Amino acid sequence: MKKIIIFISLLPILAYAQINRDTSFTIRSAYEKVKKDYPFVKPAEIKTEGLKIFKNIVYYKEGERKLALDLFMPESPKTKLPLIVIVHGGGWRSGHKEMEHPIASRIAQKNYITATVEYRLSTEALYPAAILDVKRAVCWLKKNSGAYKIDTTKIVLMGMSAGGQIAAMAALSDNVEKLSVRECNINAAALIDIDGVFDMTTPSESGKDTIPSKPSAAKQWLGFTYKEKPDLWVEASPLEYVDRASPPMLFVNSSLPRFHAGRDEAIDILNEHGIYSEVYTIENTPHPFWLFHPWQERVVDWVDGFLKKTLN
Numbered sequence: 001m002k003k004i005i006i007f008i009s010l011l012p013i014l015a016y017a018q019i020n021r022d023t024s025f026t027i028r029s030a031y032e033k034v035k036k037d038y039p040f041v042k043p044a045e046i047k048t049e050g051l052k053i054f055k056n057i058v059y060y061k062e063g064e065r066k067l068a069l070d071l072f073m074p075e076s077p078k079t080k081l082p083l084i085v086i087v088h089g090g091g092w093r094s095g096h097k098e099m100e101h102p103i104a105s106r107i108a109q110k111n112y113i114t115a116t117v118e119y120r121l122s123t124e125a126l127y128p129a130a131i132l133d134v135k136r137a138v139c140w141l142k143k144n145s146g147a148y149k150i151d152t153t154k155i156v157l158m159g160m161s162a163g164g165q166i167a168a169m170a171a172l173s174d175n176v177e178k179l180s181v182r183e184c185n186i187n188a189a190a191l192i193d194i195d196g197v198f199d200m201t202t203p204s205e206s207g208k209d210t211i212p213s214k215p216s217a218a219k220q221w222l223g224f225t226y227k228e229k230p231d232l233w234v235e236a237s238p239l240e241y242v243d244r245a246s247p248p249m250l251f252v253n254s255s256l257p258r259f260h261a262g263r264d265e266a267i268d269i270l271n272e273h274g275i276y277s278e279v280y281t282i283e284n285t286p287h288p289f290w291l292f293h294p295w296q297e298r299v300v301d302w303v304d305g306f307l308k309k310t311l312n
Helices: 027-037 097-108 129-143 162-172 217-222 230-235 263-272 295-310
Strands: 006-009 051-062 065-074 081-087 113-117 150-160 190-194 249-253 277-281
Touching (some): 051 097, 051 129, 081 097, 081 295, 129 150, 190 295, 217 230
Parallel strands (some): 006 051, 150 190, 249 277
16 A cells, blocks of 8 residues: 655745845755766655655744744654654755755654754844754754654754854853753754754855955854954854863765864764764765765665664
């Protein structure tokens, strides 16, 4: 018997007409760049077999602005399942939650619940708005865990590129007042960083602002260059918050050293405190490798293997 896939759309998101959006980073634009050097790759596709998919669930509203998430889960879970909250990339100013539907669906088929989250980009709100948005999404999911069979003791944050930095900041900053929300603490059981920078002060990130008329993506998000406010760039670095209370971490990286910044230092701190970590660097890969076949399948297998070790 063919399984029925259920698509449910709840309250729609506010129309985006009044929000200045940068649409430069999409799967199509990334593919056009990547295929020149990697002609064998293909954009990964959404997998729907055996899944229920809930789209555009509003998790937070401020005035007329609504933020939403999309949820992927097995059709008939027998027990509560771990939740993986996925934060898309795009230089803090572009990208969208739908970009991560393929990887979210593939992971959900491994018997997890996954959520791709909308957050305010730098064209709408500066740091730390994106981090607070992700935290509110997690809190909404925890509050509504019964309706979606979520095991609230197994909340995992996962992000790609700028989303990896945001996910890491959300997972590691429960005790940071500026980065806290009144709704709840995250209490992340694990963190998965896919090519997200852990140290924003590294020259490959902080040294870009040499031409005032061409601000870096990080400057546009933080509001200041590194020279203008170095303490702010330190504050926005996940490495600053890695300590004995940190969750196990999985790092999956491209071959580009820029996106490894702070990773090894974070692992050293984890090792000092006996906290488990794994790291994979895929040779000869472009930055947005996780969006494409054949690399996405490898990422999903690593995520599944890591979580089976750490959540159990």
